[in-house]
Amino acid sequence: MRLFLRQLGALVRLSFLDLYRRKDLVTVGALALALLVPLAALRPFGVAGADRYVGEVAMGLIWLFSLVIAIALGARQFPPEFESRTIYPLLARPVGRSTVLLGKYLGAFLAAVSATALFYVLFAVYRGSTGSGWFPSVLWQGFVLHVCALAVAVALSMTLSLAVTMSANLAFSAIAVFGMFIWGGRLPELAVNSPLPAKIALDVVYAIAPHFEFFDLRQRIVHSWDCVGVGVMLVVVAYAVLCSAALLSIAALLFRKRKV
Amino acid sequence: MSKIIELKDVVKSFGGTRAVDGLSLSLEEGGVLGFLGTNGAGKTTTIKMILGLLSPDEGTVSVLGGNPADPSVRAGLGYLPEAAYYYPLLDAPEVLAFYGRMSGMDESTIAERTEDLLEDVGLAHDAWNRPLKTYSKGMLQRVGIAQALVHNPKLLVLDEPFTGLDPLARRRFRQLIMRYRDAGGSVIFSSHDLSEAELICDSVAILRRGRIVFSGARNDLAGDASVNLERLFLSKLAESGDEEAKEALK
Amino acid sequence: MRGDLPVVAIAALAASAALAFAFERIPAAARPRTSGGDFLEVAFGGAREAFSSAMVKKADVYFHGGVEAEERHEHGGRGDGCACEDCRGHHRHGEHAGAEAAHDEAEHAAAERRAMGFWSGPYRWIDSRIHTQEHRHLEGTDSIEMIPLLWAAVRADRSNVSAWSEAAYVAAGMMKDYDLALRILAEGIAANPGAAELVCDRGHVYCHRLHDEASAEKEFRRVVEMTEGAVNEKDVRVRIDSMAYLANFAEKRGDADAVRRYAEEALRLAPDYAGTHGLVEMAGKAKKEEAK
Numbered sequence: 001m002r003l004f005l006r007q008l009g010a011l012v013r014l015s016f017l018d019l020y021r022r023k024d025l026v027t028v029g030a031l032a033l034a035l036l037v038p039l040a041a042l043r044p045f046g047v048a049g050a051d052r053y054v055g056e057v058a059m060g061l062i063w064l065f066s067l068v069i070a071i072a073l074g075a076r077q078f079p080p081e082f083e084s085r086t087i088y089p090l091l092a093r094p095v096g097r098s099t100v101l102l103g104k105y106l107g108a109f110l111a112a113v114s115a116t117a118l119f120y121v122l123f124a125v126y127r128g129s130t131g132s133g134w135f136p137s138v139l140w141q142g143f144v145l146h147v148c149a150l151a152v153a154v155a156l157s158m159t160l161s162l163a164v165t166m167s168a169n170l171a172f173s174a175i176a177v178f179g180m181f182i183w184g185g186r187l188p189e190l191a192v193n194s195p196l197p198a199k200i201a202l203d204v205v206y207a208i209a210p211h212f213e214f215f216d217l218r219q220r221i222v223h224s225w226d227c228v229g230v231g232v233m234l235v236v237v238a239y240a241v242l243c244s245a246a247l248l249s250i251a252a253l254l255f256r257k258r259k260v
Numbered sequence: 261m262s263k264i265i266e267l268k269d270v271v272k273s274f275g276g277t278r279a280v281d282g283l284s285l286s287l288e289e290g291g292v293l294g295f296l297g298t299n300g301a302g303k304t305t306t307i308k309m310i311l312g313l314l315s316p317d318e319g320t321v322s323v324l325g326g327n328p329a330d331p332s333v334r335a336g337l338g339y340l341p342e343a344a345y346y347y348p349l350l351d352a353p354e355v356l357a358f359y360g361r362m363s364g365m366d367e368s369t370i371a372e373r374t375e376d377l378l379e380d381v382g383l384a385h386d387a388w389n390r391p392l393k394t395y396s397k398g399m400l401q402r403v404g405i406a407q408a409l410v411h412n413p414k415l416l417v418l419d420e421p422f423t424g425l426d427p428l429a430r431r432r433f434r435q436l437i438m439r440y441r442d443a444g445g446s447v448i449f450s451s452h453d454l455s456e457a458e459l460i461c462d463s464v465a466i467l468r469r470g471r472i473v474f475s476g477a478r479n480d481l482a483g484d485a486s487v488n489l490e491r492l493f494l495s496k497l498a499e500s501g502d503e504e505a506k507e508a509l510k
Numbered sequence: 511m512r513g514d515l516p517v518v519a520i521a522a523l524a525a526s527a528a529l530a531f532a533f534e535r536i537p538a539a540a541r542p543r544t545s546g547g548d549f550l551e552v553a554f555g556g557a558r559e560a561f562s563s564a565m566v567k568k569a570d571v572y573f574h575g576g577v578e579a580e581e582r583h584e585h586g587g588r589g590d591g592c593a594c595e596d597c598r599g600h601h602r603h604g605e606h607a608g609a610e611a612a613h614d615e616a617e618h619a620a621a622e623r624r625a626m627g628f629w630s631g632p633y634r635w636i637d638s639r640i641h642t643q644e645h646r647h648l649e650g651t652d653s654i655e656m657i658p659l660l661w662a663a664v665r666a667d668r669s670n671v672s673a674w675s676e677a678a679y680v681a682a683g684m685m686k687d688y689d690l691a692l693r694i695l696a697e698g699i700a701a702n703p704g705a706a707e708l709v710c711d712r713g714h715v716y717c718h719r720l721h722d723e724a725s726a727e728k729e730f731r732r733v734v735e736m737t738e739g740a741v742n743e744k745d746v747r748v749r750i751d752s753m754a755y756l757a758n759f760a761e762k763r764g765d766a767d768a769v770r771r772y773a774e775e776a777l778r779l780a781p782d783y784a785g786t787h788g789l790v791e792m793a794g795k796a797k798k799e800e801a802k
Contacts, residue, residue: 003364010361014347021349021391044661045677045694047687052572052655084345089407092311092339092417093362094331145640185637206633214636223576225642232639235628239636260313 007095008103015107016114019073025115028065032119035061040126051130052222058123059218063146063181066116067212070150071173073108074157078255079166087260097255105158105248112150117143138227142217145233148240149215153177155247156210162254181212210243262325264289264415264446265310270319272305279305280316281470287415287463292437292447294461294478296454296493298502302470303450307417310448311339324414335363338413340404342420348393352378352403355392356410363411370410377406382432397424405433409440416440418449422456434460458489466496473500562667566676569659575646653684664698671705674698678711688719706736706748713755723759730755743780750776750785757792766796 019025040054081087090100120143128134157173164172183190184206191202214236219225228236265287272280280302287293297303308314309321312328326333346355353374360370378388381402392400401424408416416437422430437447437460451457457464458478466474474496478489497505554561571578628635648655660677663670674694682691695712702708713729716722730752737749753772760768773793776786 006361006364010358014350014358017354018347018349042658042661044658045681045690045697047654047657047690049651050654050656050658053658085341086344086346088311088313088341089339089344089359089404090362091313092334092337093359094333094335094364095362096331185641188634211633211636214633214640217640219576219642223572223642225575228640232636236636236640260308 003094004099007093007099008106011100011103012107012110015073015077015104015111018076019069019111019115024069024072025118028069028115032058032061032065051127051132055123055127055132056218056222058126059222062116062119062123063216063218066112066119066146066150067153067177067181068174069115070108070112070153071157071170071177073112074105074154075161075166075169075173077104077108077158078161082260091260098252101248101252101255105154105251108158109151109154112154113147116146116150120146132224136221136224138217138220138225141227141233142221145215145217145236148237149212151240152210152212152243152247155244155251159247159251159254162251162258176209177212180209181216184209184211184213210247211239214239262289263287263322264291264324265293265448266320266322267306267309268320270306270309270316270321272302272309272314272316278470280309283319283467283470283472285465285472285475287446287448289446290441290444291463292441292461293449294457294464294489295448295450295467296457296464297450297467298497301467303467304419305470306467307419307448307450310417311337335411336414338408338411338416340408340416340418340421343397343423344400344404346392346400346403346407349391351389351391352383352406353388355403356406359407360410365411373410373412377409380409380432380436381406382429398426398429401425402429405436409436414445416445416447416449418447418451420451420453421449422451422453430456454490454493464489464492466493468497468500468502471500473497558666559670562663562670562673565659565663565666566670566673569656569663569676569680572656572659573648573653575642575644575648577642577644649684651685653680656680657685664701668701671698671702671707674702674705674708675711678708678715682715682719686719688715691715691719704736706733706740706745706752709733709736710748710752713752717755727756727759740779746779747783747785750780750783750789754785754789754792757789761792761796764799766793766800769793769796 036054036058039057040051044050078087081090091097120139124135124139127139153173156176157169160169160173163169187202187206191199191206194202217228220228263286265285267283267285270280270283271278283302283306285306295303295306305314309316310323310328312323312330312334315329321328324333324336328334328337347358350358356374356377357367357370360373365373383399383402383406387395387399392403395403401421405421408418421433425433434456441447447460449457449461461478463477464474465472478492491509494505494509498509626635626638657677657680660673660680663673664677667673675698678691678694678698681687681694692712692715695708695715698708699705699712709729710733713726713733716729717726733748733752734756737745737752740746740749753776757769757772760766760772769789770793773786773789776783776789780786
């Protein structure tokens with residue numbers, strides 16, 4: 001157990017170093033500031049005091065950047081190891097493939113969560129400074145569900161990284177994640193109005209694709225609605241766990257079969 | 261002396277091609293085995309089976325008394341791959357720490373070993389805290405050697421260990437191997453650099469088309485330790501029917 | 511070569527700046543022409559209008575607490591300038607019941623979704639509970655949250671008259687900031703000199719909010735001048751609504767003839783319009799008063 005935990009810790013640490021030393025966060029932060037500061041400084045019709053639109057744009061950016069980071073982190077856990085041949089000295093260690101998989105997954109996931117937590121803290125500070133409450137419960141709840149989304153996104157891109165090329169993985173992951181995030185809830189409507197082959201395809205996608213829109217509490221956070229019930233939270237968290245586990249099982253199978 | 265590596269009648273195929281065809285090989289404890297062969301002879305496949313990365317289709321592979329597919333057996337293995345580009349954003353001590361942790365070492369031991377090893381492999385001090393993406397090929401090779409040794413393995417598996425090393429570095433590395441062997445470690449290395457292999461190995465296995473064409477102590481080959489290994493290599497290949505080797509010997 | 515890059519970059523920037531200044535000196539007649547107006551219109555064309563419409567819809571979403579409006583719940587077209595207290599003045603006279611019914615229908619649909627069991631549709635169950643199904647209305651000073659969106663709508667497309675009107679309604683009817691409403695309308699009218707409904711809206715602000723009937727009358731008279739000979743439905747309705755106010759002022763002065771004239775014209779223009787009915791009723795009352 002000690003060895004297992006030490007190995008997991010080493011792999012997690014590797015992902016953190018990868019994220020924070022690439023300075024992607026700095027770029028993302030600069031971009032966000034460049035967008036949000038002028039937006040917050042606006043005086044539409046000379047009127048000050050509206051901040052919900054800033055909150056909405058900020059939450060939109062948080063989701064966009066965090067999902068991009070999650071997909072990128074998941075996508076680059078394995079391919080660089082194979083390309084640079086570091087997979088060999090890694091697997092030559094007293095470590096099983098499933099431990100490597102789990103460690104890399106946890107590393108990518110926790111690194112993505114840390115970046116997202118930072119964004120949420122900054123968001124909370126902004127909202128608190130404008131008098132909308134420092135850390136309302138709905139924001140905490142939104143963060144928890146956001147973490148669930150990251151878990152699934154990392155699992156998806158990591159699984160795909162073991163099956164397709166990096167560029168195909170990034171494209172497909174982005175389409176799957178953002179597509180479901182934006183249109184996932186509307187698929188049944190689209191299916192009803194579509195010809196049969198498309199209807200079947202849409203129904204299948206609706207049934208099996210991960211529903212990232214379930215984790216999106218932006219509406220409640222931005223417009224100060226109440227929290228979601230505990231039962232609903234538990235169901236959504238369980239859904240995220242199941243999705244992630246299913247994807248990681250596929251990843252484990254692919255990794256086991258992968259020739260090194 | 262116990263056998264550190266023992267392969268018996270090992271067969272491994274990929275599709276319709278037999279990469280390793282009935283190979284039997286062994287290495288005694290404390291020995292240094294030079295694993296030689298032309299390109300595509302099956303050396304890499306054999307090394308991967310020794311490391312537990314591949315399982316044989318037939319035959320048995322025993323490393324350190326166990327099946328190398330078992331992670332606990334690999335705790336005593338150190339591996340230097342050919343031309344690996346280690347984690348570019350990490351510096352040398354961080355790379356060693358990572359591999360040390362993956363081998364189950366504790367932090368204090370890692371810290372002790374890191375400095376000593378980096379000195380032993382001759383990595384310049386001013387490079388220690390630079391990211392690996394700024395390293396030359398030779399510097400990366402030194403880091404590779406260090407990560408293979410960081411956890412004090414009983415068996416070293418080296419794939420083209422002299423690549424990228426200047427003559428001084430090669431000498432340093434040869435001395436490192438010798439010290440390692442004198443301390444009880446065993447080495448199997450694959451190399452095309454026969455002049456280097458000649459200086460350090462005490463037994464040789466020559467592979468051609470997945471089969472061993474010669475295996476034994478280097479001194480046994482011609483009864484004379486000064487005979488050029490390259491000639492020995494070519495002559496054994498020629499004996500097994502390699503036309504190119506025959507031409508080269510003319 | 512790498513060391514030369516900053517020099518090359520600076521030289522390129524300087525050359526671009528010089529070209530830009532030189533371009534400025536070319537007479538306007540000699541410059542390439544397009545059919546558009548300002549830069550944004552030329553660069554983005556119809557996308558600006560689409561963006562402007564989207565911002566107006568977004569303001570509606572904000573009004574409903576972030577809940578997307580159901581299709582059946584969409585308000586009727588603008589044009590009457592009604593400063594309705596209950597439903598943001600979107601509705602024509604007499605359509606309040608319809609709007610309330612649409613509200614009820616949306617609430618009913620939302621309640622149905624909430625009542626749905628988990629096992630009859632786990633995904634829909636989750637979706638209905640994560641994403642708010644009820645809606646509420648922004649009220650009072652909270653209405654300020656809609657202002658930036660409407661501002662963006664009119665900045666993107668200055669000819670989006672309904673966006674100007676809506677912004678003025680939010681300012682006057684919801685935020686009770688009448689100065690802001692007048693500023694918005696002044697800017698909107700300057701950008702759209704032919705937009706009678708904006709002038710009508712200004713009249714409403716003077717009349718209902720500031721209780722300045724003299725200024726209101728001026729605005730409504732201006733609307734009547736602007737809509738002389740109007741044939742399209744929207745302008746006709748604005749005209750009739752303005753005439754209704756003028757008739758009201760005339761009635762207070764005891765000028766029954768004026769009331770009658772307005773009612774006759776309204777009957778000629780749009781006999782079925784609710785505003786016409788109101789005018790006719792007013793004319794009847796004025797006639798009775800005169801008879802007394």
